[in-house]
Amino acid sequence: MDVPVTAAELDEITAEKAFSILGNETRIAVLQELWRADEPCSFSELQKTVAPDDRGNFSYHLGKLAGHFIRKTDEGYSLRFAGEQVVRAVLTGTITSDPTMSSDETNQECLYCNTQLQMSYEEETLNLRCENCAGLTARDVPHGTTMNFEFPPAGLLGRDYEEIIYAADVLYDSKISPMIKGICPECTGQVSRTFTICSEHEHDDDGGCPNCETRYEHWGTFQCDDCRYSRSFPLWYAALNHPAATAFLYTNGHNEKVPFRKVTWDNRQFVQDITGTTLQEDPYKFRITFPVEDERLQLTLDDELDVIAVEKVKK
Numbered sequence: 288m289d290v291p292v293t294a295a296e297l298d299e300i301t302a303e304k305a306f307s308i309l310g311n312e313t314r315i316a317v318l319q320e321l322w323r324a325d326e327p328c329s330f331s332e333l334q335k336t337v338a339p340d341d342r343g344n345f346s347y348h349l350g351k352l353a354g355h356f357i358r359k360t361d362e363g364y365s366l367r368f369a370g371e372q373v374v375r376a377v378l379t380g381t382i383t384s385d386p387t388m389s390s391d392e393t394n395q396e397c398l399y400c401n402t403q404l405q406m407s408y409e410e411e412t413l414n415l416r417c418e419n420c421a422g423l424t425a426r427d428v429p430h431g432t433t434m435n436f437e438f439p440p441a442g443l444l445g446r447d448y449e450e451i452i453y454a455a456d457v458l459y460d461s462k463i464s465p466m467i468k469g470i471c472p473e474c475t476g477q478v479s480r481t482f483t484i485c486s487e488h489e490h491d492d493d494g495g496c497p498n499c500e501t502r503y504e505h506w507g508t509f510q511c512d513d514c515r516y517s518r519s520f521p522l523w524y525a526a527l528n529h530p531a532a533t534a535f536l537y538t539n540g541h542n543e544k545v546p547f548r549k550v551t552w553d554n555r556q557f558v559q560d561i562t563g564t565t566l567q568e569d570p571y572k573f574r575i576t577f578p579v580e581d582e583r584l585q586l587t588l589d590d591e592l593d594v595i596a597v598e599k600v601k602k
């Protein structure tokens with residue numbers, strides 16, 4: 288296709304209209320029933336289940352949902368993607384519950400010191416924090432934070448602390464990968480990236496830098512142009528899934544398949560020593576160095592975070 292689709296061509300409905308359509312119990316019940324049925328339903332099937340005493344108004348409510356949230360075919364009514372998303376938001380608890388967990392000690396050890404991490408949960412955000420060191424960052428998050436991540440309330444159900452942390456780690460990886468490739472994991476929109484480089488980076492006794500409030504000098508912030516979903520992370524994350532990095536890690540005993548968050552206690556010395564260097568500005572070129580005992584792997588990244596050079600250097 289030569290001409291990209293514009294937002295106007297997407298047949299958008301305004302947020303106000305969407306919320307007014309959904310602000311009705313019968314309509315939400317229709318969406319949930321179509322979800323449960325998992326196959327198209329006729330008008331009478333739906334009405335009998337959702338609103339047995341209300342035949343007249345029921346057709347009015349269905350008409351409101353038709354088009355954007357549900358579709359009607361010869362087989363009956365079924366959910367459109369937007370309708371599925373509404374039911375998913377209800378099921379994950381993101382719009383229906385607001386649990387909180389006050390800070391509590393977990394068995395998970397800090398990547399940077401051997402202290403057990405504290406976990407808390409508030410406003411759908413999971414926070415893991417070390418009370419003994421600077422953790423990963425204190426920028427816009429509590430001091431010592433190693434993870435601050437939006438996590439749906441449903442993810443807390445039936446899991447102990449360690450299982451929650453594991454689930455959050457896996458989910459984190461699944462969000463970061465498309466963002467690095469320029470695709471929003473929430474809405475599929477296009478992602479813009481900006482770099483934050485601390486020009487006077489140094490380490491306090493607890494490992495954090497007093498100037499940038501984080502442990503690493505180079506950070507990338509990725510934000511969706513459409514839905515504003517955003518993530519920030521040390522730039523070396525972007526180099527981790529390059530085959531040269533994966534192979535280097537594997538031959539040196541770091542064998543997690545998706546290593547962004549799964550850098551464990553055993554790997555902590557390794558993670559602590561990863562460094563970034565700005566080789567060039569405008570356009571940016573960075574070098575990420577992964578050190579092991581007697582050699583180091585150096586990856587050169589361009590401003591789109593593509594690896595453009597790989598070098599192994601003996602110490």
Ligand SMILES: [Zn+2]
Nearest residue numbers: 397400417420
């Ligand atoms: Zn720590």
Ligand SMILES: [Zn+2]
Nearest residue numbers: 485488496499
């Ligand atoms: Zn700094």
Ligand SMILES: [Zn+2]
Nearest residue numbers: 471474511514
């Ligand atoms: Zn988005």
